[in-house]
Amino acid sequence: MENIQKKVSTKTNPFIDNPVVKAIGTQRLIAVLALLALTGFFSIASPAFRQWTTVVSIFDASYYIGFMAIGITFVIITGGIDLSIGTVLVCSSLIAGSLAVKNGVPVAACLAVGILIGALFGLCNGLMVSIMGLPPFIATLGTMMVSKGFGSIYSKAQSVTWPQAAGDGGWFRSIFKVTIGSGAGAKIIPTGFLLLIILAVIMSVILNKTRPGRYILALGSNKEATRLSGVNIVKWETLAYIFSGSFAGLAGIAYAASYSTMLPGGGAGFELDAIAGVVIGGTSMSGGYGSIAGTLIGVFIMSVLKTGLPFIGLQPHYQQFITGFVLIAAVFADVVNRRKKN
């Protein structure tokens, strides 16, 4: 008779077969443990780390990478990549910011324009990949250069400073951070963290509970079988890139809220941090599988490192150094796990 359920191997692995581990996924579990371990380590090593301001700093360091990472998770699930989000972030923020500062456009409209510009770049990427059939790496590499150049051309290679908190239109900063009181007793509320969580939940629902998400997961898993099921893969693949671009636009605003001044020609390299976050969070680079929650955990690992390392006397650039190891370790653990399964 037929085997109802093929046993992959006769030996059972108590770790892999644990229901909790199964539900979370090995790699994501490792990421969660790494995040807890890091936080624990810094808390023990440095009493100064255990403060509200540290938490705020961690959140502060995670917004723009976090937004980018949520968006690009969709592209990576399709089996693609979006290298343009870093420079699209800067480009959209430059244009939106200069509309606000130089042309007197209301800030609310500028925020919308910023996101829209990101979405447009995403649409172009999506069409190049899905209709023109360009490899995602090449298509988005091109867009990376185009958006970098376009931002500089538009701003005439001059930096743009978004309205200050106290100034006219500076209210947009309170989307990401609200300060209550002043002086030494001031309390900072990281509202941006709330926004990040809310958007993460929404995108997670879209990924897991709606048709766009279902089709994006399916085409990342087996594009041809999905196409042959009569699914409009052009539409859904393009949508993934639009998500990615829109979130890059939003990240541009978050970036402006934290750092005020946008420098033309910047932004290259941000996308790699976002990709690292996604991958540490357990999304497969070959597509078909991924989660927004994992992505957030990956991003937080990086910002905890960035914020925590100075407390134990290491400069923030050690963050890159250590994140590299975390990235390799997390992915390797997954590779080993998968090899065992096969």
Place this chain on the structure above:
Amino acid sequence: MGEVILTMKEIDKSFIGVHALKQVNLELKKGEVHALMGENGAGKSTLMKVLTGIYAKDSGSIIYEGKEIEFTNPREAQDVGITIVHQELNMMNHLTVAQNIFIGREMMNGKLINDRKMNKEAAKLFEKLNIDIDPDETIGNLTVGKQQMCEIAKAISRDAKIIVFDEPTAALTESEIDELFKIIRDLRAKGIGIVYISHRMDEIKVITDRVTVMRDGEYVGTLITKDCSKNDIINMMVGRVIYEDPKQKSNVPENAPVVLKVEHLNAGKMVRDVSFELKKGEILGFAGLMGAGRTETARALFGADKKDSGDIYINGQKVDIKNPMDAVNAGVGYLSEDRKRYGIVLDKTIAENTTMASLEHYMKGFFINEKEEKKIAEEYVNKLRTKTPTVDTAVINLSGGNQQKVVIAKWLVRDCDILIFDEPTRGIDVGAKNEIYQLMSELAAEGKSIIMISSELTEILRMSDRIVVMCEGRKTGELSIEEASQETIMQAATLRN
């Protein structure tokens, strides 16, 4: 013909669940062209893979030049002079002819590769074989025929004593075939033993000295080519043993309406001017050998590949099918021969795969109605008797037969009236096969119309109400089930135009 160079005796080989070779014999003499024939899946390729060291045999013996040998990899076989010219040529397209011929054993000038010397050596080889090819040409620029000759030159350069040709003429033009035969005769005169795998009966008569026939992994017999007729060979290939009772007569009433009409369909080289009709409740078998263009016809019809010309009518209405979406909307479902690549999304659940083609009907506003989705999936798991613990099981955990049922469910949920089954029982074990057959019969009885592509003649004869036979992209025969037999089908399937 000279002395015996190779004796394969009682070769046995099993894969998980499949007994691929059962006590197979083959004898090859020096200076002989020996045809190896059999239907698809008869075990020819497996036998040759055992000979050339790609597979290890389970038992039996291989005696080569008087000594018993055992290869663990293809390299060892090549080193003693046994090579194979594959149907799919393994070329590094961007390298030159000479670089390809000497790949892995480059001629060196100190630490640097000596391309000039390799070109000179290759030129000498071509001269010996009477072939006109520039060794310095990029191999990807050559025609398939010329590339094949480079493969032959490569084999000769390795001092091959046995060369296996696996369907060498499948992609060649008439004049290229003539040239190839000239070379093969030349090789034969030089005392090289040649195993020649082909489905083309005419070629077998022209070029080979002896014929060994295999069927279902078994050795049937060896004949001297000039002493036997085409029919003798065909009879040996199909055998007298009928495993399944063939259908006696069509279940479709004479006046059943035509649901699908295809006229003068052309798509690339593999679909040439194909026309046929499909009636309501009919199972239309598509028979032919591998590479006959049946899958290509189905894919062009379904919009999976671009078609060059031709009209498609569904229920009398002309439809323009440009992509699978159009086909699905017109009520056509396609079950691919390569289920894992094209049929299902392996790491997704049964429920997800079941609604893949009709998810828009299982929505609650913006959200997927998972409860309804599971309900319909469960309904079809019961209806099709799919064996699975739950509908949340990833299809990768199911057996081949049950995976096939999930694909069937996908199209039934979509309410497709025309179903194209491409090799519906490939990779499915015997018990599950019968279940799939029963399902197909039930579907036809319910009024669904089915195109069934199959390379198994017994399957064609058991299931079909009518049979279309294809060969090399053309329809070469149409038989009612009453007039169809293994012999008549085989004759049409080997008819070259």
